[in-house]
Amino acid sequence: MGKNIKILAIESSCDETSAAVVVDGREVLSNIIYSQIDIHTKFGGVVPEIASRKHIEAISIVVDEALKKAKLDLNDIDAIGVTYGPGLVGALLVGLQYAKGLAYALNKPLIGVNHIEGHISANFIQYKDLNPPFVCLVVSGGHTYIVYMKDHGNFEVMGQTRDDAAGEAYDKVARSIGLGYPGGPKIDKLAKEGDEDAIKFPRANFHDNKSLDFSFSGLKSAVLNYLNQKDMKKEDVNRADIAASFQKAAVSFLVDNSIKACKLKNVNRIAVAGGVAANTYLRKSLIDAGNVNGIDVLFPEFILCTDNAAMIGSAAYFEYKNGKTAGMDLNAVPNLKIGER
Numbered sequence: 001m002g003k004n005i006k007i008l009a010i011e012s013s014c015d016e017t018s019a020a021v022v023v024d025g026r027e028v029l030s031n032i033i034y035s036q037i038d039i040h041t042k043f044g045g046v047v048p049e050i051a052s053r054k055h056i057e058a059i060s061i062v063v064d065e066a067l068k069k070a071k072l073d074l075n076d077i078d079a080i081g082v083t084y085g086p087g088l089v090g091a092l093l094v095g096l097q098y099a100k101g102l103a104y105a106l107n108k109p110l111i112g113v114n115h116i117e118g119h120i121s122a123n124f125i126q127y128k129d130l131n132p133p134f135v136c137l138v139v140s141g142g143h144t145y146i147v148y149m150k151d152h153g154n155f156e157v158m159g160q161t162r163d164d165a166a167g168e169a170y171d172k173v174a175r176s177i178g179l180g181y182p183g184g185p186k187i188d189k190l191a192k193e194g195d196e197d198a199i200k201f202p203r204a205n206f207h208d209n210k211s212l213d214f215s216f217s218g219l220k221s222a223v224l225n226y227l228n229q230k231d232m233k234k235e236d237v238n239r240a241d242i243a244a245s246f247q248k249a250a251v252s253f254l255v256d257n258s259i260k261a262c263k264l265k266n267v268n269r270i271a272v273a274g275g276v277a278a279n280t281y282l283r284k285s286l287i288d289a290g291n292v293n294g295i296d297v298l299f300p301e302f303i304l305c306t307d308n309a310a311m312i313g314s315a316a317y318f319e320y321k322n323g324k325t326a327g328m329d330l331n332a333v334p335n336l337k338i339g340e341r
């Protein structure tokens with residue numbers, strides 16, 4: 001065994017400024033997350049310009065804190081990992097320029113990380129013996145994918161959303177019933193008090209029923225139509241029932257396609273990643289379906305589901321091991337696709 005590789009990782013793709021130190025892709029020495037959510041809540045969603053400014057204010061503090069917590073200084077670090085896409089361009093650029101500056105000044109390798117692949121890597125931190133291949137359900141605020149991870153850096157997209165992402169649907173439905181941003185955790189909580197069979201919200205149906213794609217915009221519209229009809233009739237609505245019924249429709253879609261994907265690939269293991277992986281109803285429903293079908297269901301702990309730099313440090317390590325370092329010309333790629341380099 002060679003020496004342990006310590007990566008300082010930086011994440012700033014959306015509204016969390018985060019820095020972490022991760023050893024050999026699996027062991028987290030620190031994972032500092034500065035969330036801007038309180039500021040964006042006032043506007044009902046992430047305001048890109050504010051996000052960039054807040055990242056600039058926080059970045060050096062967060063990086064210093066990550067090193068301090070790991071009891072290391074910059075000279076102990078072997079490489080710098082950083083998210084370069086997908087995400088908000090102005091937000092990405094803050095972390096990226098900071099990481100480039102560090103890599104240049106220290107003369108250490110720079111590793112560009114795909115944020116979505118970072119989410120998947122949270123599972124390598126959680127499950128120390130986990131290695132590809134496995135099926136992964138990626139459900140975040142901006143992305144919804146079912147992928148087959150053949151190897152590190154090698155992904156086959158089996159299904160994806162044709163419109164809204166799962167987290168986006170949660171956030172939009174939450175807003176429509178006055179729950180505010182970010183809506184996912186609020187729906188998760190409120191739904192526990194509601195009846196999931198109270199309202200029958202439809203699920204998208206594709207003509208090609210072999211497809212593992214998703215669509216959530218019809219479901220969102222169905223909730224809006226329901227609210228409008230109730231409003232016109234001057235009838236009260238039960239927000240907990242709406243939350244629970246919406247969630248049942250959305251989660252059953254995610255669960256059914258996930259199980260289908262495992263069967264197609266003949267694998268008995270599925271990992272889940274992204275902010276919506278923190279959803280308690282999804283966790284329970286997928287584990288139940290896994291039990292019925294003999295499939296192990298893996299979830300990272302809550303803090304590793306939503307945006308954080310530890311997952312970026314993990315993904316960076318596997319890139320580094322594959323010799324995939326970046327040059328000083330690495331740029332932010334707001335629409336970076338999974339598996340793209």
Ligand code: KG4
Nearest residue numbers: 140141142167184185275276278279306307
């Ligand atoms: O992965 P993430 O932190 O950021 C992106 O890369 O998009 O995901 C954020 C998304 C938001 O849409 C948020 O509402 C959703 O994850 N989310 C949840 C829960 N916690 C966060 N959705 C449902 N239930 C939750 N408990």
Ligand code: ZN
Nearest residue numbers: 140275306307
């Ligand atoms: Zn994310």
